[in-house]
Amino acid sequence: MQQAVDxxxxxxxxxxxxxxxxSWPVALGFIVGGIxxxxxxxxxxxxxxxxxxxxxxxxxxLAVAAWLQIHWIACLVAGALVCGVVAxxxxxxxxxMAFGANIAIVAALVTAVLAPACSEGLLIGAAAAGFIxxxxxxxxxxxxxxxxxxxxxxxxxxxxxxxRLVTFVPSLGDPxxxxxxxxxxxxxxxxxxxxxxxxxxxxxxxxxxxxKSRKSARKKEAKEAED
Numbered sequence: 001m002q003q004a005v006d007x008x009x010x011x012x013x014x015x016x017x018x019x020x021x022x023s024w025p026v027a028l029g030f031i032v033g034g035i036x037x038x039x040x041x042x043x044x045x046x047x048x049x050x051x052x053x054x055x056x057x058x059x060x061x062l063a064v065a066a067w068l069q070i071h072w073i074a075c076l077v078a079g080a081l082v083c084g085v086v087a088x089x090x091x092x093x094x095x096x097m098a099f100g101a102n103i104a105i106v107a108a109l110v111t112a113v114l115a116p117a118c119s120e121g122l123l124i125g126a127a128a129a130g131f132i133x134x135x136x137x138x139x140x141x142x143x144x145x146x147x148x149x150x151x152x153x154x155x156x157x158x159x160x161x162x163x164r165l166v167t168f169v170p171s172l173g174d175p176x177x178x179x180x181x182x183x184x185x186x187x188x189x190x191x192x193x194x195x196x197x198x199x200x201x202x203x204x205x206x207x208x209x210x211x212k213s214r215k216s217a218r219k220k221e222a223k224e225a226e227d
Contacts, residue, residue, distance in 0.1 A: 014180050014187050018163045027164035034158025038198035041150020042143065042205070048150070049091040050084050052098075057083025096138030099145050103134025144203075151198030155191040 021027050036044070061079025065072040087094055107130030108123050115122070138145055163180075167173035180187050 014163075014184070015177055018160060018167060018177070021160060021164040024165060024168055027161045030157050030161025030164070034154045034156075034161060034194070037150045037154025037157065038194055039154075039201055040205075041154060041198065042146050042202050045095065045146045045150070046088070046091050049094045050087045052094060053083040053087025054080045057081070092139065092142055095142060095146055095149075096135045097131075098149075099138035100131040100133075100135030103137075104128070104131035106130065147199055147202040151195045151202065152191070154198055155193070155195035158194055159187070159190045 021030060041048070057079035058076050059079075060083070061075035061077070062072055064079070065075035068075075104127040108127040111118060111123055111126040163173075163176065166176055
């Protein structure tokens with residue numbers, strides 16, 4: 001368990017992640033992408049699911065190419081196309097299963113913390129139960145899951161882009177990065193602030209409501225206008 005915690009801490013390197021963005025045009029792209037996810041993440045959920053499918057398919061294609069010792073470009077393209085096409089009709093399933101996977105990880109971590117001496121079978125059982133329950137819940141609160149996920153992702157992408165631009169001005173970037181290194185929790189706060197704004201903005205967007213809810217809301221407004 002301690003090894004997993006140490007690995008998690010090692011992976012959370014804000015300086016490395018910011019530097020990996022590279023040039024300022026890429027940083028601007030991060031900022032624009034973050035704003036799009038924060039404000040219109042739910043409207044783009046189909047595109048997001050398809051991109052996830054394309055990415056997974058591309059990785060699977062590369063793995064197959066390495067396994068069969070064949071040309072990697074053809075496998076990459078084929079995997080990306082197949083998974084991208086399959087993702088279109090399975091958008092809700094993909095989002096629900098992604099939520100279930102996150103709940104499975106949380107369930108396994110909580111089990112490991114509460115019962116450090118637990119068996120591997122118990123951890124697998126907790127993860128499986130978390131995945132099943134999380135996936136079922138994901139279907140029931142689909143709209144909120146997409147809004148929450150897109151807002152958190154958008155907040156993280158936006159903050160990374162802004163921090164990268166700030167580092168191009170050493171007099172401003174050096175103290176900011178030093179503060180983030182001294183107080184790692186500050187990065188979480190910086191992400192949560194725009195994420196909360198994104199959740200509120202998207203929940204208030206009428207176009208994120210189901211069609212039936214939108215129609216009933218319009219009928220109610222029309223009736224009130226007549227009265």
